[in-house]
Amino acid sequence: MGFPDRIERTIELTRPPAAVWAALTTAEGLGTWLGNQAVVDLRPGGTAQVKWDSGDKAELTIERVEEPTVFGFTWHIYGLPEQDPRRTYVEFTLEPVGAGTRLTMVESGFAQLPDDDYRKAYDANTGGWTHELGELVEYLNAA
Numbered sequence: 778m779g780f781p782d783r784i785e786r787t788i789e790l791t792r793p794p795a796a797v798w799a800a801l802t803t804a805e806g807l808g809t810w811l812g813n814q815a816v817v818d819l820r821p822g823g824t825a826q827v828k829w830d831s832g833d834k835a836e837l838t839i840e841r842v843e844e845p846t847v848f849g850f851t852w853h854i855y856g857l858p859e860q861d862p863r864r865t866y867v868e869f870t871l872e873p874v875g876a877g878t879r880l881t882m883v884e885s886g887f888a889q890l891p892d893d894d895y896r897k898a899y900d901a902n903t904g905g906w907t908h909e910l911g912e913l914v915e916y917l918n919a920a
Contacts, residue, residue, distance in 0.1 A: 782885055783884060783885040783887065784882075784887075784903050784906055785881065786882045786910055787880065787882075788879075788880050788914065789878075789880075790879075790917055791917075792877060792878060792918075793873070793878060794846070794872075794873050796917060796920060797871055797880055798845040798871060800913060800920075803817060804816055807827055808828075809916050810909065810913040810915070811912070811913075812827035812828055812834075813830045814828045815828070819839065820842060821840060821841065821842055822839065823839045825839060836853065837850040837867075838852070838864070845871060846870060846872070849867065849869070852864055854886075854887075855897065856894055857890075863889055863890070865887060865898075866884070868883050868885075869881070880913075884902060884906065887902075
């Protein structure tokens with residue numbers, strides 16, 4: 778296919794890895810920066826539900842929990858019918874940098890989609906991650 782399979786973002790955070798880990802993996806954290814409310818069963822095979830005030834919601838299946846360095850999950854692909862079994866994989870990697878943390882987020886799995894579905898999902902998630910990671914920075918800076 779002639780288009781990228783992944784979205785990757787790296788940001789430098791002033792907070793230590795433990796604080797960033799908590800923001801990524803707890804109901805309080807996810808329910809503040811990613812959505813407006815969350816429930817998290819933090820274990821491989823566990824799930825997390827994230828809800829927004831708009832009524833939108835997302836169900837995450839937790840795939841990797843390697844505290845305090847790697848958190849990964851799969852979730853529904855934007856624009857596909859709810860019953861579609863295809864998912865993308867999102868992985869956060871945390872690396873200590875001085876007193877702060879380098880956070881790398883990679884979402885992959887877009888190449889499984891036909892052109893029209895790909896463009897809708899990839900574009901929406903590219904913009905979505907810019908917004909959501911900005912909210913993560915704000916959440917951590919306010920803590």
